[in-house]
Amino acid sequence: MSKPNVLIVPGYKGSGDAHWQTWIENHTMSIRVEQDWDSPILARWADNVRDAIDNSVGALWIVAHSFGCLAAISAAVDRPDRVAGLMLVAPADPERFTLTGIRDKSDWNPIESIRALIPVHKLPFPTLVVASDDDPWMKLTTIQLWSECWGSRLLILKSAGHINIASGYGPWPLGLSLLKEFQVAYQHLPLGDLYVKDFSGHARGRGSQIARTRHQTRRLLGI
Numbered sequence: 001m002s003k004p005n006v007l008i009v010p011g012y013k014g015s016g017d018a019h020w021q022t023w024i025e026n027h028t029m030s031i032r033v034e035q036d037w038d039s040p041i042l043a044r045w046a047d048n049v050r051d052a053i054d055n056s057v058g059a060l061w062i063v064a065h066s067f068g069c070l071a072a073i074s075a076a077v078d079r080p081d082r083v084a085g086l087m088l089v090a091p092a093d094p095e096r097f098t099l100t101g102i103r104d105k106s107d108w109n110p111i112e113s114i115r116a117l118i119p120v121h122k123l124p125f126p127t128l129v130v131a132s133d134d135d136p137w138m139k140l141t142t143i144q145l146w147s148e149c150w151g152s153r154l155l156i157l158k159s160a161g162h163i164n165i166a167s168g169y170g171p172w173p174l175g176l177s178l179l180k181e182f183q184v185a186y187q188h189l190p191l192g193d194l195y196v197k198d199f200s201g202h203a204r205g206r207g208s209q210i211a212r213t214r215h216q217t218r219r220l221l222g223i
Contacts, residue, residue: 004029004031004056005028006025006028006029006060006061006062007030007049007056007063007072008022008024008031009062009063009065009071009072010037010066010068011066011067011092012037012066012092013037014035018170019164019169019170020169020170021065023172024063024172028176031052031056033052041099042074042099042114042213043099045067045068046072046074046210047210049062049071050079053075054079059084060082061085061087061179061183062083062087064089064091065090066089066090066091069090069092070097072086072088073123074118074209075209076123080124081191083125084125084186084189085125085126085127085182086123087127087128087178087182088127089131090130090132090135090137090162091143092137093142094118095113096113098113098114099112099213099216117212119150119209123150123151126182127153128153129150130157131143132157132159132161133157133158133159133160134160134161135163136162137162140156
């Protein structure tokens with residue numbers, strides 16, 4: 001029997017039965033990461049994604065949405081030899097979140113956002129970013145800059161909102177086609193870091209991406 005090779009990573013509030021992620025999950029050999037959907041805390045979410053990667057058999061294609069994209073990136077950079085590729089749909093703006101969750105509208109202090117904890121270098125695996133030109137939660141110019149930093153292929157959809165149920169994205173044949181095309185294009189690429197020559201395996205301990213995020217979160221919370 002075939003083993004799941006796709007990891008579904010929903011965003012803030014999760015992805016219900018009518019969401020395109022659930023539809024793709026039902027059309028692929030997939031598993032879904034579980035989170036506390038009402039508490040988008042990057043350290044915890046990324047830790048859960050990394051656990052799902054570690055518990056999988058073989059490399060995974062990760063399909064993430066919104067805040068799930070940030071958690072997926074944070075986890076995947078610690079496991080480049082277990083990630084075949086990332087499909088990032090409507091990534092959330094890191095400026096909207098603090099280390100302890102979604103930012104209060106009355107507290108817009110850039111120093112306290114999680115932006116500094118999101119990698120700004122080319123990611124060590126193929127990435128496809130699918131975004132919208134009218135996403136209410138991410139400016140087009142901002143996602144263009146992030147995509148450039150990550151070395152991602154960027155596809156811009158017209159008038160697709162946040163590419164969620166509210167925007168009309170339940171069953172999404174285009175999304176499934178994009179995933180399959182992405183897999184075919186990179187399925188024979190050797191796993192591991194594509195850009196850093198001296199990479200030597202899993203990032204663990206204090207040097208890992210998640211460890212740094214945990215440290216910052218604990219310091220903020222005083223624990």
